[in-house]
Amino acid sequence: MAIPTVEDMKAYNPWIEGRRFDTPAFKREAYEIIFNAVKKRKFIVAVTGLRRIGKTTLIKQIGNEIEGDRFFFSFEEDVYANYDSLKSVVEYFIRIGNRPVIFLDEINRVEGWAGLLKKYHDLGKASFVVSGSASLGISKGKESLAGRIMEFNLEPWSFKEFLAIKGTKIPKVELSDLERSYLRWRPQGHLLPEFLKKGGFPELYEIAEPELIRKYIKSTSVEKIIFEDIPKTFMVEEKGKLYDIMEYVAKESGNILVLSHLGDALELSKDTTRKYLLYLQYAYLINILSVEGSTLKSFKKPKKAYASTSAICYGVDPNIEESRLVETAVYQKLRELTSTVFFYRDPAKREVDFTGDFTVEVKWKDKVLSSDMDNLVYYLRKKNKKSGFLINKNEFAVKEIKGKTIYFLPLDFFLCL
Template sequence: MNNQIKTKIAPNLLTSTLKEQYESFETRNLGVPREVLEELKTAINAPPVLVITGLRRVGKSTLLAQIANRYLKDNYYFVNFEDERLLNFQVSDFDLLHETLISLFGEKKAFLFDEIQNVPGWERFVRRLHDQGYKFIVTGSNASLLSQELGTRLTGRSIRVELFPFSFQEYLNFKNIKTPNLNVLTTKQRGNLRKLANEYLSYGGIPDALKYPELEVHKTLYDDILYRDIATRYKLDNVRGLKELSFYLLSNTANLVSFNKLKDLLKLGSVNTVINYIDYLENSWLFFMVNKYTYSIKKQQIAAKKIYSIDTGLTQSVGFSFSENKGKLMENAVFLQLRRKHSDVYYYKTTQDYEVDFYLPKEGSLIQVAQHFDTAETRDREVRALVKAANEQQKASHFIVVTESEKNEFEQGKIKIQTVPLYEWLLKT
């Protein structure tokens, strides 16, 4: 019978935890201002719950501190539910939490809840106080759990924002490097930007990994996601299968993958197991699966997917490659920049089976990524695919090849194609 009694958090422990958390939050290093910060102004001043979701250690807590510093002054509470002292916190403890916050800091109108998915049923409390006029800004590292919870209790009452690792511009800001005028670059500036773009591909944009390069931040993060966020949360028996699948995907970023082939290659039993595992990996922000563009949803579902990693630095540190794979890393970086701006990103296959790396139907953009564009074979392959795709998609009006260093513009048939260095494309997009 005693096993059925739910543990309540001790009031004294709650008081000391909240006080320490707030003091630590108040003195937190604000780091590099995130590009999304300016865009959040309207959402912060609007009634809906603001939900910030993204990979572990991607900077969500720091973004909360930047929001508080810029927009909320001193009119907020902060609670981090990743704190092990709140491990037994339950939805029934929220009234005690609110009471304790008032006793410590007085009445405030905004709640900042970090890693809220650790408290099952949290949306009930948020819904109740939101209806009373309180503002909530919450973060979470599991996209699926947040979507389910928001969909049940907070339909129409929330705005979702995705936070990615540093963009190339944020990476330069982190290194205190001023971006030159991209329209008037000297040879030296072009060389430096090219070098910095190559470093960005190698190191990625996860803040802690850049701050502490001597530590195995990528490996620790990767293991935390696999074991804590996925294996433990979903009570998986075949942890080895999950690990092998994830490692395979990480080592094959920017490649096409088939669920059936993955099932056979890794001996995972069934296609459903593969689909479920990949869903868990996607929801934890490790990977993105990109669909082939087609008008038929069914055809999209059965066609091979292209796999991309959340961070090229993570790919380099944890994945495996027989040779330098800069072209694949470039393609992954281009995908991440596109995904920051657009939710609908596809790859395109022509009827003659020529492939274009990215298609954005709403913008009418067809984009290829080619590290080297100075050989006839590469130029013919990339341009041929763009021309064939343009003939099939009449609404397409922007045709781009992202290269390591070439900048040019030329016509092929009826279309105008731009070649743009990766550093310029990342900074201008």
């Protein structure tokens, strides 16, 4: 462990010399709301999310535009990821600045960070923006920063952002008027295979070689999180088994998760299997979807596990079925649209892929048959809901089936809602 010198701190800060960080001109959809929160200087602003999706770039972009003194430091390097370094950095920036905004990258790697920031925030000495790739590290800090911290979870890049960074302009898709929106729509299905494989990682958008794409996803995201990040926060007895669980979820993304079966296959107890799944959630690598009528905390009822982005599925298994990538992308989109997402499964094993605020069935096939809608229509009738969505390859249609309205939406159109 070491404490950075003044020269080390200056090296991180072009702002000190009146220069800007060299950042992309493109700004993510979340940029404006986070920028406004930072600008108000009322809260400590935390930006969290999966590794390599652009958190550091986003906070540098905000720092480039914010008025007044501002400083940046990253705790990505192990040598600086300690409390004494943090204290030295913060106190130096406060000393040379006038109530500065201090941007602290990968703060979750520093034990005890929240207490120090709380002290200077309450004294009005500085405003803080922090980022982190592990939710538990930030969550621990939130407990002592109640009423002082505002957290923004930055999701992997959306299809709309993927199109925008490629310079593809699309008309606005209105959920309230899908038919009129589709009349203006220009199909983007030809870009879906690339998006599904590169998912939420912006650094991949200029890379075409499949092997390089997979290597990037595995080495800079999945493996680094599992073998380095998670063990820094949790006691992991068997890192290899933790990776095996991640590999299983990526290959079987969207499948029912049976703890006992997974544990038996990996020779792990049910408790350890459950614990490792939670670690992967905390690291933003996976999401657990509950069956309708249960709670997330209970594993007694069926659960589904999804990789956090389709690109992780592809990075782990290049031969994965495209339908798994599609369902994972649909789930990611629903998480963007609403916080209420479940799946439906009854004793007769009738299933609907996604329920909650939206009722959605995914059918990734060349021709959707009438029988493909049976479970969706059954659910809508059982729950007395008026309409549902059937996500497919190419067809847009609005059909009335047994008194229920089914919106057939092509995947590219749906992902741009």
